[in-house]
Amino acid sequence: MKGVVFNLLEEAVLREFGPETWEDLLDDADVSGAYTSLGNYSDDEIVALVEAAAAKLGMTNGEVLRWFGERAMPLLRERYPALFANHSSARSFILSVNNIIHPEVRKLYSGASCPFFHFRESGRTVTMGYESSRKMCDLAHGFVKGAATIFCEEVDIVHHTCMNQGADKCVMEMQWAN
Amino acid sequence: MGQLMNTDPVSDPIAELNLKILKLERRLQRERTARLQAEAIAEKGLSDLYEKQRQLELLKAIATKANQSASVDDALRFAVEAICGHTGWQIGNVYMLAGDDAQCLLSTPIWHADDPDRLTEFVAMTQRMKFERGHGLPGRVLDTGAAVRICDVTQDPDFQRGDAAKACDLHAAFAFPVLVGDEVLAVMEFFSRSSLEPDEPLLAVMGQIGTHLGRVMERKRAEDKLIYDASHDPLTGLPNRLLFTDRLDRAVGAHKRRPELGFAVLFIDLDRFKLVNDSLGHAAGDALLIEIAGRLSAVLAQAEKAEGCGVLPTLARLGGDEFTILLEELTSGSTAIEIAERLQAALRRPLTIEGQDVYTSASIGIASSDAGYSSAAEIMRDADLAMYRAKSEGRARIEVFDQSLHKAAMRRLSLESDLRGALRKQEFVLYYQPIVALDGGDIVGFEALVRWRRGSEQLVPPAEFIALAEETGLIVFIGNWVMREAFATLAAWQTAHPRSVPLTMSVNVSPRQFRQPDFVEQVIAAVKESGARPDTIRLEITEGVTIQDADQAIGILQQLRAFGVRVSIDDFGTGYSSLSYLHQLPFDTLKIDRSFVNALQEKSDGNRIIQTILDLAKNLKMDVVAEGAETEHHVDQLRKMGCRFAQGYYFSRPVDYAAATALLRQP
Numbered sequence: 001m002k003g004v005v006f007n008l009l010e011e012a013v014l015r016e017f018g019p020e021t022w023e024d025l026l027d028d029a030d031v032s033g034a035y036t037s038l039g040n041y042s043d044d045e046i047v048a049l050v051e052a053a054a055a056k057l058g059m060t061n062g063e064v065l066r067w068f069g070e071r072a073m074p075l076l077r078e079r080y081p082a083l084f085a086n087h088s089s090a091r092s093f094i095l096s097v098n099n100i101i102h103p104e105v106r107k108l109y110s111g112a113s114c115p116f117f118h119f120r121e122s123g124r125t126v127t128m129g130y131e132s133s134r135k136m137c138d139l140a141h142g143f144v145k146g147a148a149t150i151f152c153e154e155v156d157i158v159h160h161t162c163m164n165q166g167a168d169k170c171v172m173e174m175q176w177a178n
Numbered sequence: 179m180g181q182l183m184n185t186d187p188v189s190d191p192i193a194e195l196n197l198k199i200l201k202l203e204r205r206l207q208r209e210r211t212a213r214l215q216a217e218a219i220a221e222k223g224l225s226d227l228y229e230k231q232r233q234l235e236l237l238k239a240i241a242t243k244a245n246q247s248a249s250v251d252d253a254l255r256f257a258v259e260a261i262c263g264h265t266g267w268q269i270g271n272v273y274m275l276a277g278d279d280a281q282c283l284l285s286t287p288i289w290h291a292d293d294p295d296r297l298t299e300f301v302a303m304t305q306r307m308k309f310e311r312g313h314g315l316p317g318r319v320l321d322t323g324a325a326v327r328i329c330d331v332t333q334d335p336d337f338q339r340g341d342a343a344k345a346c347d348l349h350a351a352f353a354f355p356v357l358v359g360d361e362v363l364a365v366m367e368f369f370s371r372s373s374l375e376p377d378e379p380l381l382a383v384m385g386q387i388g389t390h391l392g393r394v395m396e397r398k399r400a401e402d403k404l405i406y407d408a409s410h411d412p413l414t415g416l417p418n419r420l421l422f423t424d425r426l427d428r429a430v431g432a433h434k435r436r437p438e439l440g441f442a443v444l445f446i447d448l449d450r451f452k453l454v455n456d457s458l459g460h461a462a463g464d465a466l467l468i469e470i471a472g473r474l475s476a477v478l479a480q481a482e483k484a485e486g487c488g489v490l491p492t493l494a495r496l497g498g499d500e501f502t503i504l505l506e507e508l509t510s511g512s513t514a515i516e517i518a519e520r521l522q523a524a525l526r527r528p529l530t531i532e533g534q535d536v537y538t539s540a541s542i543g544i545a546s547s548d549a550g551y552s553s554a555a556e557i558m559r560d561a562d563l564a565m566y567r568a569k570s571e572g573r574a575r576i577e578v579f580d581q582s583l584h585k586a587a588m589r590r591l592s593l594e595s596d597l598r599g600a601l602r603k604q605e606f607v608l609y610y611q612p613i614v615a616l617d618g619g620d621i622v623g624f625e626a627l628v629r630w631r632r633g634s635e636q637l638v639p640p641a642e643f644i645a646l647a648e649e650t651g652l653i654v655f656i657g658n659w660v661m662r663e664a665f666a667t668l669a670a671w672q673t674a675h676p677r678s679v680p681l682t683m684s685v686n687v688s689p690r691q692f693r694q695p696d697f698v699e700q701v702i703a704a705v706k707e708s709g710a711r712p713d714t715i716r717l718e719i720t721e722g723v724t725i726q727d728a729d730q731a732i733g734i735l736q737q738l739r740a741f742g743v744r745v746s747i748d749d750f751g752t753g754y755s756s757l758s759y760l761h762q763l764p765f766d767t768l769k770i771d772r773s774f775v776n777a778l779q780e781k782s783d784g785n786r787i788i789q790t791i792l793d794l795a796k797n798l799k800m801d802v803v804a805e806g807a808e809t810e811h812h813v814d815q816l817r818k819m820g821c822r823f824a825q826g827y828y829f830s831r832p833v834d835y836a837a838a839t840a841l842l843r844q845p
Contacts, residue, residue, distance in 0.1 A: 037217045038224070086372065107228040108221050 001046045001134075002109050003039035009049065010035070012071035021056070028052035038109065043134060062138040062164065069142015073150055080104070090147040090155065091126060091176065095119055130170040135163045137170035144174055153177070233383040236264045240387050244394045251288055253394045254356075257387060258366060259290040265380070268292050268348060270368040271304055273316045283309045283316045283365055300346040300369075303339050314338050315353050316365040323362050325354035325381060329373060343369065350374035354384045358392040366391075411495040413464055414471035422494035422502055426554040429506050433547050442514035442546040443557050444503040445565035446474070446521070449539045449573040451499035454531070456727075462531045467499065469531065470538070473524045474501060481505075481517050489513060502561070511548065518542045518576045539574035541565055549579070563587050570645075594650060596632060597643055601655055605631050608663050609832035612841055613684065613803055613825045616817040621841060623682030623716070625825060626664035627832045628656065648690050657691040658700055665708030665715065667835065672710060675842050684716040684746060689723045698737045705743065712742030716767060720748045724763055735764045746803070750791060761798055768795045772806025775826070778815050789819050796820075 013022045026033040029048035035041060053064045077084050083101055087093040102114040117140075118129035128144075130137050141157050148155040154177040161167035240257045247253035258270040271289035276282040285307045291297045309317035315337060318326050328351040331337040332344045343349070348369040356364035366388070409421035417425070429441045448470065455463035471493070478491040490506040503521075505514055521540065528535040543565025551557040560579040567586075568577035600606060610624040630638040647653040668683035675681065691697060705712050717738065724731035735745050746767035747760075751774060774787050788804070795802045804816050807826030816824055830841060 036213065038220055107225050110224075110228070 001041055001043050002037070002105075002112055003035040003041060004037035004109075005046060006035035006041060006049075007037050008072045008075050009046070009068055011075050012068055013053070016071065024056065025049055025052045028056065040109075040111075065136060065138035066142040066145065069139045069144075070146040070149065071142075073143060073146025077150060084150070088151070090144070090151040090153050093147050093151070094126070094128075094144060094174075095121075124176045126174045128172045128174060130172070131163070131168075135170075137162055137164070137172065140170075141172065144172075148176075230379065232264060233379060236260055237383055237386055237390075241390050244390045247394060250395050250398045251286075253391060254286075254364065254366075255288045255290070257391055258288060261366070261368065261384075261387070262290050262292060265368070265370070267352070267368040267370040269297055269300065270366060271301075273307075273309065273365040273367065275320075275363065276308070280320075280362070281311050283311075283320055297346045297348075300339065300342045300348060303342040307339070315351055316367055319353045319355050319365045319367075320362050323355055323357065323360055325352065325384060327352050327374060327376070331369070347371050352384075354381075354388050356388050356391040356395060358396045363392055363395045411497075414468055414495050416471055416475075416501075417492060417494040419494065419496045422492060422496070422504065423554050423558070425492050426504055426557065429504060429547075430551060430554055430557070432506075438509075439506070440508040440511070440547045441504060441506045442508060442544055443561040444505065444514065444518055444521075445543040445545075445558075445561040446501040446503065446540045447542075447565050447569055448499040448501075448525075449541055449569070451538065454536055454538070458532065458534070458536075462534075462536075465531050466529060466536060466538070467495070469529045470525065471495065471501070473529075474503070474521055477517070477520050477524045478503065481513075481520070489517070491517075502558075508546075511546065514544050514546055515576060515578065518544060522574060522576070541568040541573055542576045543568050543579065544576065545579040560584065590646065593643065594646055597630075597647060597650070597652055600630055600632070601652070601659065606656060606659060607631055607834065608660065608667065609834055610667070610838040611825050611832040612830050612838070613682070613823055614829045616813065616822055616824055621681070622679065622823060623684065623714070624668075624838060625684040625686075625718070625832075626660060626667070627686075628660050629832075644688070648688055651690060653688045653690050654694055657686075657688055658704070661685055661701065661704040662707060665704050665710045668714060669708045669710040671839070671842060672714065674839075680711060680714045681842075682714045682716055682744075683710070684718050686718045686748065687723070689720070692719060692723045692731075692734070698734060698741070701738060701743060702741055705741075713744065715743040716746050717743055718746045718748040718769065721750065728762070732763060739764055739766075749805075751787065760794075765800055767801040767803060768798075770802060770804045770821075772826070775804050775806040775812055775816070775824075776808070778812050785815065785819070788816070788821070792820055 010022055013025065026049075029045070029052040031045045031048055050061050050064045050068075053059070054061050057064070059067070083096075083104060084093060087096065097117055098119075102116075105112050105114055115130060115132040115134075120127040120129075128140070130140055137159065141159075144155060144157060156175045156177070158173045158175075160171040160173060162170050164170075239260055240253075243256040243260075244253045247256070254272050258272060261267070262270050269289070269291040272286045273283040274286050276284040285305050287305070289301060289304070291301060294301065307314070307316075309315075309320070311317055312321040313336070315326055315328060315331075318336075328334050328337060330349045331351045332340050332349060334340070337343070337351070348371060350370040350373050351368065352370075352374055353365055353367040355362040356366065409418060409424075410416065411418045426443065433439065433441055451463065451466065454466050474493055478493055481489050482491055489508055492504040492506075494502050494504075496502055503517075505517065508514060521542065525538055525540050528537050530536070543561045543563065545551075545557045545561035545564060547557075549557075549560070551560075563584070563586075564577040564579035568575040571577065607629050609627045609629050611627060612621040613623045613625060614620065615622050628640060628644075630643055632638045644653065647656055664683050664685050668681065672680050687697075694700065701717065705715060719735075724735075738745055744766040745764070746769050747763070747765045748769050749771045750768050751771050768791065770788060770791055774791070778785060778788070792802055802821055802823065804812075804821050804824040805826065807813050807816060807824040807828045809828055812826070813824060813828055833841070
């Protein structure tokens with residue numbers, strides 16, 4: 001996992017719960033805590049941090065990831081405004097992930113293994129297929145929610161199948177209000 | 179706060195710790211800020227590096243393709259696609275210069291679109307476009323030689339495809355030149371849906387791509403020129419022998435596959451071209467060839483366009499004054515002859531070269547696919563043979579090859595081979611024809627004439643082998659032998675039959691023999707060896723020999739006369755010699771051609787011509803010998819007109835040594 005993800009998580013935790021909480025999480029998860037955005041760190045560390053946060057906040061791992069995804073989106077916009085500049089809706093922003101966002105990510109972090117999302121559009125609904133050994137569909141869920149918030153939209157997300165539930169891939173349906 | 183101010187910070191450990199924590203937090207914040215800045219700088223560097231690397235890869239891919247491409251189109255097509263792929267631009271296409279004047283760009287079929295179905299309208303419109311220098315996006319690139327960028331083509335008044343662009347949701351445009359030096363050879367144009375930010379590094383890469391592609395085009399141009407030069411005649415710009423033979427080879431092959439479509443080869447030889455070249459100079463000769471090439475081309479262009487029976491012609495210049503034409507897709511056997519006639523008609527009008535009217539004509543030999551040729555060489559050989567026949571049958575003729583010509587050629591080949599052995603085998607013999615004084619009928623001398631006793635008993639007349647001997651150069655040896663033999667005979671006769679005015683001996687000198695650098699020495703040696711008196715020797719030279727280089731001819735004639743031998747101008751009136759320099763040439767005797775003498779009985783014109791020649795000779799103080807006196811009437815007429823000497827069947831046909839000696843013994 002890229003260091004930038006740890007940085008975002010740290011930022012989100014700092015803003016909402018303060019530095020002590022982050023220090024506690026690092027201790028609980030037994031991780032080094034020294035992350036630079038350009039570095040590459042073991043996926044286990046993010047998993048450990050998520051688990052520590054879940055334990056500390058009384059949430060499930062999935063809930064922590066959704067929370068993180070949602071909070072991370074405005075932080076991403078602060079950090080990479082250009083990625084948002086050409087979009088007037090969350091939907092077009094989300095649909096640009098494979099073709100624009102991830103290629104940009106690869107520019108910065110060579111060798112980044114970004115997941116590929118399968119999109120199917122139908123009216124106000126976008127169905128998103130996700131397949132990754134990291135099984136972080138909840139993070140994607142949070143990102144979508146966060147993006148909707150940025151563009152002042154409301155979106156409902158239903159998980160039809162989920163790798164965390166034993167499915168071989170995740171299928172989420174996003175439905176926009178209005 | 180007031181309390182805090184009063185408290186001694188040093189003495190209060192808690193306050194001291196708080197202060198320390200505050201400082202540490204500030205330091206942490208600074209470190210954090212510095213780290214984020216460092217990360218941002220590193221990210222920017224990585225991002226730029228990544229872009230740079232991709233641009234280099236693009237450039238490398240295009241450069242590699244440019245070096246390997248078989249064609250310019252291939253390289254350009256690859257580049258357009260690669261650039262679209264690299265930049266994400268939706269569509270790219272290439273314009274090339276129309277014609278050589280570099281004033282106008284035409285769209286080419288070289289284009290790429292990431293989603294052609296959505297861009298159909300724009301592609302179709304672009305394909306029809308033509309841009310003058312300075313107008314429209316490509317025209318501006320052509321004019322300035324620099325890249326041009328348009329933020330939104332739908333808002334640009336100079337952009338002619340605005341509506342189509344709008345319909346296809348294209349906005350930003352970018353175009354750059356394919357350059358060789360400062361010369362724009364092509365323009366590449368790209369469009370994007372989203373806006374294009376000015377990107378200096380990318381602009382530089384496009385510039386380099388333009389240069390690479392320019393090199394490909396330049397290389398192709400140089401290649402094309404090399405191939406063109408190797409396959410064309412530099413003087414007339416016509417295909418040369420190499421290209422002609424290649425096309426003929428293909429025609430032979432095509433005829434085998436489709437026998438219903440015939441082809442023919444025309445061999446054209448300009449009559450009298452050498453005369454123009456020799457008399458007016460090489461520059462005039464070149465001008466004549468260019469003019470003739472133009473006339474022949476015009477006739478062929480017409481034949482190509484002809485309704486219903488359009489042929490596919492290839493006109494080539496093989497060298498010198500030899501032109502060849504390949505006519506393909508012939509549906510009728512007579513078409514080639516009709517075209518040959520039109521070609522001759524086109525040459526009939528005089529050509530003006532350096533202010534002078536020059537008349538020329540062409541001898542044309544034709545060989546056609548009807549004979550079932552299996553190689554270009556065969557058909558060329560036969561067309562050549564037919565042309566030679568046309569020439570020898572009297573110029574300005576058309577001759578179609580048939581098998582008799584082939585047999586004649588074979589005969590000629592065997593003749594040549596035998597002729598080479600004839601000298602060694604001593605097969606040549608001399609015959610002598612007396613020259614008679616018309617006043618009194620005495621024999622004053624003989625003309626020595628060579629005959630060839632070929633094989634056992636066949637006596638070959640000179641008409642059948644002299645031309646071949648001249649062509650092969652054997653004439654030099656034969657001529658030398660003739661001189662020595664004739665002079666020896668003369669010396670013997672002079673001894674055996676002494677007279678107050680000694681007998682003379684006339685010997686014909688061939689053009690080639692005359693041009694030998696040591697010709698004068700050869701004559702002197704032959705005369706000295708024989709013991710005959712030089713002033714009894716007459717060397718007969720045709721007019722044509724002297725015309726090629728009059729100054730040189732005068733020099734040789736003067737040397738001969740200085741030695742003492744006399745020179746005659748042979749066959750007078752049949753060549754092209756100009757009266758203007760006849761008086762400059764130091765001839766002693768003028769021989770009236772037999773054709774004028776033969777005409778004596780038919781019409782009075784003959785008389786007038788002979789009278790004129792006699793008057794001319796008298797004024798130039800030259801003796802005259804009339805040839806071909808066959809009847810008493812001839813002899814009477816000649817005598818009446820004041821001609822003093824004649825030879826011909828009336829007196830005696832050429833006879834061998836023994837018979838000639840017998841004639842001398844007669845009273």
